Amino acid sequence: MTTLGKRDNQGNYPNFIKREITHDTVMGVLNRLIGDQRKLYQSRNCPKYFFSDLEEHISFNDQQNQSEPINTETVYIRNMEGNTDQNSFSGMIKDNHPTFSSNYSREFWGVLWLSLEDLIVFFRNQSFKFELPDAIDINLASVLERSLYLRDVKPITCDEIILRVIDILKNEFPDEEYVEFEKVKPIRLYSAALYIQLARLNHKYDMKTACNQRGAKSYVFGYSKRGFNGMRDFMKNFITGGEKPIWGNPYQLKERRKGEGEVVSLLTKANGTLDILLSIPEDKAQQLKEMIEAAGVSSFYLGKKGLAYVDVIR
Template identity: 35%
Template structure:
């Protein structure tokens, strides 16, 4: 059986992170990560590391085309995993041949039209001068809590009083810079809080590791004593080094346990966690609203502080109507009561939506020609998989005719269509 296909301007370039082991169910992931189930098919950005890769016609392409022609709309990996995959017994009998090939390279920009959101940390556009969130008379009072240091933040939450600060530091540029620092756990402003029990446990773990290293080194010396003065000196030096390290770690723990300042701060931190968890409970994460495994992220506290400040300002009579949504509930765009959703959700909605982002210029290979698919079928032995009274070739031709697929993609984009079927 031969199927002749003509195609024009069909892309043979891929911009997808692809793998034949992709799972049938959708994977929730922002990047292409290998998992026990395979890869998620995802658009690869063309900036920085170029995402495009050659994608010539392969057996998978042929099988995808044949499945499409008989009306199977599933992705090929899904069809192959199903019990009713029509070509399961024919894959080894398929060959193909290309003739009259023509190729054209075209330079273009790529835009993902299905995604109207930019990167999580991207900010595109210009804020209007009359934007009340930043330029209203008293709007700076809302944002002022973001500029409190960590100790001031704790005191503010516990005091349950409005915080006041100079309006000069609450311009959007300053706010973006400040939020960026608070969100970065690698800098001092964003360094996580840890409850006392967590810190003690970490110090004890360090001590136990050093003790194990010391015991292991003693065993090593015992089983294989130093044989030369140089080896003896080296082993003694290493022992002294480990013993000093252990002594320092134990002293560090002892000093921490006696430190009244850390004890006082821990008590305040726990009060803050308890207060905010009761005030803004999360049914999905009961008991972990603001502290998980003994760790508290500063941004979660600053975000909650913004909502507290908004409540206090409204009670004090400040005119901030933009703070409330259509349901008369306080809603600070980009911030939840437990965290920050990124600059994208915070500012881009205020700038008349965002402009479409495009990738860097890429070369796309557009191919034209004729494709002949041949199936080595014996009319006597290869009977129809659905209708046993006709040959497999006749059945396949009938399925293609019944599906009525007039044109399709051969790979991605372009135009392809069947011109002749011979059985």
């Protein structure tokens, strides 16, 4: 779903695929009709595969019903493993959390309001101190708004000064990477600064309420050592109802076409008849018919959303 609208090098959408009836489709149907519910490759690998010597004699004719329009519908892809919305949450907001109202709050979260020049001095000088303007109020809303703003600031080119800062960060966090294509996103520097400030203030304040404690490790709310994890990861720490579950997303492709504007493509289902032609010996044909009748399959899935049934056996 997350890559549904992304094009490949040929300008196509590799995750929005038109499926056609193929020989494998037909063989899957025939195996299903005789009661074999294994995957087709598993059936083919079985020494007693019924159609092992018959597949080359089986063909088909796909007759889509032109008198009836192709059915277009909005289909939801179901999430059954506890997926949550990246930008939503549920419950009441705990705006009085200690991380925003303690004696360390302005020194800790205030790092996010440093200019890039001051941030560089912060990294290079362990005794660097700053005073936030009185107009800046440290609370949940202001920290979230500032975090989202910094996340969207464009990458900057790594000059000599920035490279020195990167060397400092490599010593602090050797497992993290900050540079991509000779540029660095400012949010990565600010994220690292929060963790460095957390360590510095630990000598002055009790910082247990400033972040999540997992064993001996501390994690700044919503932040890793190289980035802001988004609204969901931040807000889930300050609400009563937890993250908002996602039960499904619409399977639709939105694209802008020249001269047409925004075009929405939905899942389509074709109507029609699939004739399966078997040029096989009469005894095998009779055996196959008896196996189909014995299995008693009334209707079955064809494709992701299709439903099919046997109309007649001649």
